[in-house]
Amino acid sequence: MKPSYDRLDKSGQGILVIALVSFIALAVIAILSVQTHRDSQQTTQLWINYLALQTPAIVPSGHVLRNSGYAGPAIDRRHSPHLPVMSLMQLADFSLENEMAGSLKPARGEMPLKD
């Protein structure tokens, strides 16, 4: 005779099983959350601080994007192919004047700041 699923004792065991599965999954999440890779994080930050570099390689195509925050636009390539190059996004809105962050913009009538 085919065994019936309609048994209440099996239901209790079933709930126990799914509770156990959920608990294990929660434990995995907790372990991954608690384990914050402190050692590697601190060592990495020490290297960044020592080398004083910026944008880390974790950004896709990190080879080109590294330090793009510092880099200039296409003029880099004209001047020296070995200095960092600007990303396409920054190339799009490049103007020499805009690149002079914090410096004078004579075209807009700005004057040197005096203390």
Added chain:
Amino acid sequence: MFSTLQIWAFRDLLRRPYESLLLGITLTLTIAIVGTLLLFPRAVQDTLNTLLKASPSIVLRRFDAAGFCPLPVPASVRVAQTVVGVVSVRPRIWGLVNGPDGLLTMVGVQKEGMPEGLASQLTRLPERGEVIIGFGVVAGQSAGTLQLEGVIRQNYQVIDRLPEKTSLFTHDLVLMNPEDARQLISLPKGYASDLAIDVFHEGEQDAILSDLAAAFSWPVRCVTRRQSQGISASRLNRARTLVAITVIPAVLALCLLVAVNTRKSMGRQSDLGIMKATGWTTGDIIRFQMYRELFVCLPSAVVGICLSFVLVYGPGASWVADFFFGWKTIPPSFYLETTGAATVVLEVAALMLVPVIASAFLPALKGATSDVHDMIKGAGRR
């Protein structure tokens, strides 16, 4: 251990075990996919922000009509130090050079200022003709020499590798003697590529830009850490847009799932009618339905989110390297910011679970106002 109502609810699930199992698997996989897609950009952003906290406050570069140009070290450092708010000024010698597998970031390093903790990780700093490389520079090989091409092409002896656990930053780094570095990128002696400037307080980054620019007798371009973070964030936002597009099929699948679940639940009106006829109150039925759905949805959500966590934050998640970075080596794990991850988990849970559970309540709510006889009789018309 469990209440009678809970056991009855699970027993009801076991009446159609394969159907319940299939619903659970579908929910688990949908949550895992959506969770991974939402967690990944969050993990990248959190990791970036964590790492960028250690970067210099401002980077200052000199430029002329032809573009960026090297700046004289002693004069530049002296000028920068006169600006109020500047705590330290470090000249940097670095550039992008061609390596065997593509562009590499080359940095000239000196022993001065090197923390003890880092010095102990290396055998020694590179002398002339020697380099220390990151793990991604020559992947999977114990290379003895490395050919770099800048202004000149030259072979260097590899004396050490940077620690693999720092690969998030040092993946494509080549450390070399400052003299070699100058020679490679044609930097005159006494000149540096740019200046790394630290300020005392985060808020001073933007405040002293104009003072810095005014202090130098040549045009300079300053980029702050905050701007750099902004650039990274804008790039990630574009990636997030792509993620949002890929989430659409998952949401459509969820809609289908909710529709099927609603239809299935409505088809159980006769069952609920019989329950009411045997003395179950509306409250009992609602609790019964809630337990019934939770027994499927909760484990599915927890396991699905767990899968997402393992895929994104788990150690050795090589798929990240393959699909997104093009790395041949396994990257270190991302850093997890609990608040950011919790937000994503709540988003996923709300997006996936609320509609499914709500769909199960419809028949119970409908049953609350229906006549028992009609509910039982209605089964015949279905």
